[in-house]
Amino acid sequence: MAIIETKNLTYTYPGASKPSISDVSIKVEKGEFVLITGPSGCGKTTLCRTFNGLVPHFYQGELKGEILVAGIDVLKHHTYEMAKHVGLVFQNPENQLFALSIEKDVAFGLENVGVSREEMRKKVDWALNQTGIYDLRERSPHEISGGQQQRVAIASVLAMEPEIIVLDEPTSFLDPLSAEKIFEVIYKLNKEQGITVILVEHRLDLTAKYTNHLIVMDQGKVRFEGDPRQILSSEETRLMGVGIPKATLLYQMLKKEGLNLGEKTPLSSEELADQLLEALSSR
Amino acid sequence: MSVFDGLRFRKVFSPIHNLDPRIKFVYVIAIFVVAILFFQIIPLLILFLMQIPFVLLAHVQRQWLRSLRGAAFLAIFIFVVNVGTTFFTSGYHLTAPNVENAAAMTLRFVVLVESFSVFFLTTSPDHLGLALEESRVPYEFAFAFTTAVRFVPVLAEEAQTIMDAQKARGLELEKGGLLKRIRNYVPVLIPLIVSAIRRSLELAEAMESRAWGATKKRTNLYLLKLHKGDYALLAITVGILAIAVYIHFYVSIPTIAQLI
């Protein structure tokens, strides 16, 4: 059964002249690693916020269409109920940490829900370990780097043991190395814990390799959905302004010049390199 | 402002820092009450000197002295006003008891300021926040307090960045008369305010997304527990109060003039 299902989702922010998302119908299966991308303003940020009810409950306005997350009708439930099933990690690491120590931040959601201290201690320690920041637990948020802060944000969402974690451009402010570390953490959570991941990103060169379910949005609508290898090889996608990974572009360019490296469109430098080695090694 | 210097926290761990903030606060209130109880200089002097072992044990001498210096201006003002009024109302007589009284009032002011200063110097915002959370204060207030403290360094940095950004566009903050200078701060204040509003919006989103408001019965990861030191301080506080009350009602306190 699909863990997220939307039908004809349309939403306009109060005071806006046109909808941010229109007619969005998507289906996400349990355990998938979904990547959502598209040019700025395409509606991906708004879509993220429908998954836990920030849209429409926090932003007001009317959300038309249907949306079921973990079997729950988002329109009829508070965000604090959704929070037990869907965790949201935002772009700016600084503005997600409000406590004076890291572990208190990670415990925040559990405190809100009223979990007992012993239970809380276990879950907090577990989340800290999963994200590799156990040693930082007593530090204050101001002392640690952006990449570490973002891992705290992930840990604090993870501690509530949601079935789904949604991340809205979590590495915007981070350098490529820290960004890679974040993606590795997320990928591990997906593979080892079976958590469904929805990642919104521009940096496809770093993330395309993790997914087999890509959603490309433009001007509030879903334009493409499916296998990233197909979608990222299409000229239409490139013309839309999506940042195709260089390895994929090079593959395309070589194909045009008559050098076919194989059926599978590569999504990472490793895949392309392997294809090139095979095609060019002297036999 | 150097008075506020005494109120800022420094991360040093001493036995005083580890004392329960609630007990420390009770102690400070007790000192406050005792200071108000007396207007003679000798007990006030004793009260003042009693702070010193705490300051030394907590290794906060430097900040404490700095806050004393900050309070000095107001203290001198109080002294002068007190001496002045008695001088003029008694027909231009300057008597020893009057001067001593003025000194006592000044010292009382200093004791009040300094006891609070020692409290804030030896209590981390974390501890304060925790004490607030565990008291009967509604959680929203404790949360507002800790969040505010958490963002002070962030906002300070941002203010500096904004000033730099506008200076880089030719804004000169030091030039011009008073009115012009105030107007020059508009390009600094507006981005600061707008940024603060954006930040609160993002914070609110993060809070909602982590089940803020799910239940009225919030639990807490930490628990403030009272230890031997806390009970000792409590005993000392009660003792001081008792002795003070006794002395106030039953013992007549000499003035320095009488002692000499």
Add this chain to the structure above:
Amino acid sequence: MIEAQQISYAYPNKVEALKGVSLTIKDGEFVAIMGQNGAGKSTLVKHFNGLLKPSQGKVLVDGVETTKSSVAALARNVGFVFQNPDHQLFSETVEEEIAFALKNFGFKSEIVEQRVTWALNLLSLTQYRKTSPFLLSGGERKRVALASVLAWDPQTLILDEPTIGQDHEQKEILRQFILQMQTQKKTVVTVTHDVEFVAECNPRVVLMKEGKIIADGVGKEILTDPAMLELSSIVLPQIAQVFTKLASLGFPKDVIDIYEAKSIILKAKEGKA
């Protein structure tokens, strides 16, 4: 020309951000200053318009020592675009925003009018002339901030992390814009950790680590040097990643441009056929 001569700088909290840095940037150059967070990149460029003055050593802009000049005077020739446009925007209209610096520098009102129109045009913002900057989207606000600095036509443009939060198309527009600046012989200095963006522009790269410059030279050499990567924690551009794995085929390792990569591979294929 900007010259930093053995400068050191320590923040008030005693953190030493720069330790004996020397750098010369000639007019018309395009330089990318790279390195980890905390390496000292922003601290360094803030010396170029006098926002920071070195505690040791000298910084000379067009022969004038920065300690002998105010930030406003230096800003006349060195424009600084900060990372977050919201740290600059405060006016009621885009027009006023762009005019702000011009008025500060004492331009006459007819000239201000001209310059504002020119800057609006340059960055395709003409339709927003009378709009409040706060109502614009993130990308548009970034353009307004840039326009407000370009308006007074400084010789040098410093861009602090201009690619953060930008999508692919916006980055492409930025790249074209920098090329345009170069044809006008303007000096462009950008602080960035966006390796792919730098790979596409191939500027002079100055690599910093812990307050010192550890490399200064041709972009493609530095970005593909494994020793440098090790030291400064930067990531190889994707094309270079591919070519590193093809070393066994005798391919050069310092390839960062996709077109160059294509030619090399096609030639190798021909060679086999």
